Amino acid sequence: MEVFDGLIGGFYVALTPTNILFAFLGCLLGTAVGVLPGLGPAATMAMLLPTAYAIGSPVTAIILMAGIYYGSMYGGSTTSILLNLPGEAASVVTCIDGYKMAQKGRAGAALGIAAIGSFIAGTLAVIGLTFFAPPIAEFALKFGPPEKCTLALVGLLMAVTLSGSSVIKGSILLVLGLLLAAVGLDPISGKTRFSFGITELQSGFDFVTLAMGVFGLGEIFYNLEKTLKTEIVTTKIGQIFPNMQDWARSRWALLRGTLVGFFIGIIPGSGAVISSLVSYAMEKRVSKNPEEFGHGAIEGVAGPESANNAASSSSFIPLLTLGIPGNASIAMMFAALLIKGVTPGPFLIKEHPDVFWGVIASMYLGNVMLLVLNLPLVGIWVQLLRVPYRILAPVVILFTAIGSYSIANQAFDIYALLGFGILGYLLKKLNFEPGPLPLAFVLGPMIESSMRQSLLISGGNFSIFVTRPISGTLIALLLVLVISQIFMNWRKKRKNSSP
């Protein structure tokens, strides 16, 4: 009953005019950035972080951010289907069959099943989030400093291992993120670290500047170099609602995609991208006509689109219950909550039930808003692609620069932003997946303080991290994951090298 009471309370919070407006704004912005290639949800949320200072309530700030995050999953499918151009990474796999369907004159059915599948998956995943989150938060209350430290480190290492890019490169970013978090005043000894006499560095780098630089500016620099061209859409969309045969073929794909997405989304680092890939592979495997995949099979759109939406909803579970952001976009929400003086984690449900239940309730509303925004208005969203990059790019740069300046009213933050922008650009050039950097940066202070507290408890003995049951189990899980990943990579390489 506690869950229902909490949820009713959440609806009271989410249904205030201000929160409805911000949820709508978030969904609108999210769909827009999902449609626009070259501007991801993490970059948009990073740009909007300074507005979190201006928005009065933490619930409103997180409702806005959440709307952008799951809204981008809806919008991402539009350009994948119509232009073979994924608006964001999780929609890459939708291109395969969605674009083929569009070429065969069935763009409407593909867009329709993507939007309806996203709605069903998003809603089911939020129901799952409603019931799974409270017991996990309850369990996490037992965590002491060694468990907190191990959980954060294991979460980060999982994010690196499962991100799909190089483990060495991901680990370098993880360490770099922890180091950047250490810049400034050491809270225990009071010593200033790595400030080299620069007064502005004594308080350390701000997360907003780092996120906007690496994701916003870095992406813009990278795209400017490539001279992105805006394509004019000519594809005919046609009938939006799928026919009975489409339904019959898609219904189980939708449910399987939802389940796959929900469970994969909980694991840090995997999230929407991996869940859509796994769902596509699964649909192809269980299909009676696997040869149709790659030639316009509707299950190839329904499964992955459901999976990425379910994953985006379930990725809130580790944030709201354990205080561990699983991906860069969720890290932005973590930062937004910290800016508003709310620490995500097991105490959130007790100390800030309005935030915990308010954001969950707003997700139910958001999914309905997104269905309305995406199905009848798909033609309008496609027209957004006509906005030229020559206007979009400087506007985004101005947003990030003014946003950085406004944090502490000092030009130094714009220089830092530029530095992080160059770092973000170089990371893209060197094929780094930048996600672990902001994750490590936001978790850095917690990892360091809990590690130092743990060593104090154990009298300087590192074995405390292995001998305590919860942290020992977490380390064992990580080892299993790393070993299985190494084995899978080895098998893949062997398969590729064999004639």
Place this chain on the structure above:
Amino acid sequence: MNRFNSLQKMEMAAAAIVVALGAFVALYSQYALGLGMMISPGAGFMPFLMGIALLILGACWFIKSLFFADAQDLAPSLGQEGSAAGEASPLEYKSRKHLWGFLVILGFAIFIERAGFFITTALFMLIWQLIVEKEKWLKSILITLLTAGAMYSIFRLLLKIHLPPGEWFY
């Protein structure tokens, strides 16, 4: 094979920088910050561990780039739009707009407190449209005025964020 040489060089140079950074961080943490004792770690303890980790990871990256670099690892860095075959090296680029972008933002940082928000924003947009995008004067001025006005409305009027009025004028 030649195509990968420049990529490998770029990766190796970056790996060497990571190694040097790791060594510097470890030494700085030990001598300038202090490691403390195991029971009560000092301000340099965690950064020292991170420095050592960077050093090891950088060395692994260097060795991997030198001996085990393969097309699969390097190809995606060429950009999303093409396959590996026939693409230019990432050291070459199709447009210099990103370099202009860098300079214009640097200018923005230098002038925002001196010239104030509105003039700096307008100048940024005008320079961008005229020099970076090579737009015509009339169109550039129109875009500039609209953007600067919209930015002022959003940040100052809507979000009530303090924006510098400019030292030169006050």
